[in-house]
Amino acid sequence: RVAASHIRVGTFQYAAIDGGPTLVRRLADHAIQRHHPHAADAENRYLGFLESVIDTQASLVARWMLVGFVHGVMNTDNMAISGETIDYGPCAFMDAFDPATVFSSIDHGGRYAFGNQPAIAQWNLSRLAEALLPVVADDTDTAISAVTELLQRFPERFERHWRAGMRAKLGLTQADDLTDALIDDLLTLLYERTVDYSSSFRALSASLRAGAATARSPFDEPAAFDAWTQRWRAQLAHEGSDPHRVASAMDRVNPLYIPRNHRVEEALGAATDGDLAPFRRLLDALTRPFDERPGLASYAGPASTSWGRTYRTFCGT
Incomplete structure (x- = not known):
């Protein structure tokens, strides 16, 4: 196993139980120095550290999901403070798009399903926040209020990272309600028609080079997809984008080969x-x-x- 370090959320939980605030403080100071040095300049370095880890994890999970990755066992001991993907033994990549996709043989309830990964990440980060409470503030209520405010920002941060990535996958540059609707409606089409996730984006870029017909291939009901395609092409035209340049940009972020x-x-x-x-x-x-x-x-x-x-x-x- 190779990583910047093997400090995990679970490491902080263990430190809190075994060594109390003194050990948690030492561990947090080490993690700040090693992975999040800018947090040392924050008004409260431990809140700065937590905020940095929250944003790092929001970005990481968004990038997983942009390529259809299912980690499979997202317990707190498998979430690295460095923001790297570790200990993904039962991981796999999704074929047909379905937020409920589960591969792990032990995940009977779908706790770590593809679409649940952001919520599980936030739950894990809440456990990190709990371990940090004694060093955030002497008054427990003050500490709880401060970390809760940060944790509540996770969904928005994840959404921001994920939607930026989805716009890139579709060759779009503007962040507005129209592009959000295009993203959401495409995923609905993929889900309802059990369409392969990864190859759909390559089909779309191919359609920009060779005409709309080539983008129909992943779909059993082309007419439904054609209506979406017209909206997508209209948005690209509105943004003044050259189709061939857009196609090339899309191919740089949409993998053709994944570990099927x-x-x-x-x-x-x-x-x-x-x-x-x-x-x-x-x-x-x-x-x-x-x-x-x-x-x-x-x-x-x-x-x-x-x-x-x-x-x-x-x-x-």
């Missing part, structure tokens, strides 16, 4: 039998996920819908 679950299983199975060729091909595709290359077309598409519905991951995979 059926390809991961194929590589694992072959490697178990002593054949590393499928693993090497998969690794080659994923090393440059945005660049279309000859011979890798089979790595760009999803598995069958029935296969995806039954796929489960396990800790240790």
Whole structure:
């Protein structure tokens, strides 16, 4: 395991139980120095630290979800203070868009489902805030009020990061109600028609180069998608965007190759039998996920819908 450090939310919980405020203060000071040095200049360095971690996690989870990533086991011991993705044993990437997507074999209630990840991140951050209470202020009520105010900002911060990323995925630059509606309505279409998430955005960029018909391919009901496409193209025209430049920009943020679950299983199975060729091909595709290359077309598409519905991951995979 490689990371900037292995200080986690759970580390602070353990310090609070085992060493009390003195150990929490030492740990927080170390984390500030190592990962969030600007927090030392805040009026209250521990509130500054918490605020920085909140924003870092909001950005991280937004970036996960922009590429369809499901961590799978987001407990407090798997949330790094540095804002890096760690301990994602049962992780997987979503094929068909569905906020309720769960892969982990032990997540029977969907606690860590794709769409629940922001709420779980906020819950974890609340546990960090609890551990920091004694060093934030001597008066408990004052400390609770201060950290609560920061925690309540998490949804807005996540939304800001996520919507900025979604606009980039669609080649849009303006942040307004029209672009928000385009984002929300597209996701509704993908969900209602069980459409692959990742390849849809590449189909859209292809449509800008070759005409609207190529963007129909992921959808069973093209007419419903055509109405959305007209609105999207109208917004791009309103923004004065050149279609080919937009398509290129979209391809730089929308991966063509992701670790498709059926390809991961194929590589694992072959490697178990002593054949590393499928693993090497998969690794080659994923090393440059945005660049279309000859011979890798089979790595760009999803598995069958029935296969995806039954796929489960396990800790240790």
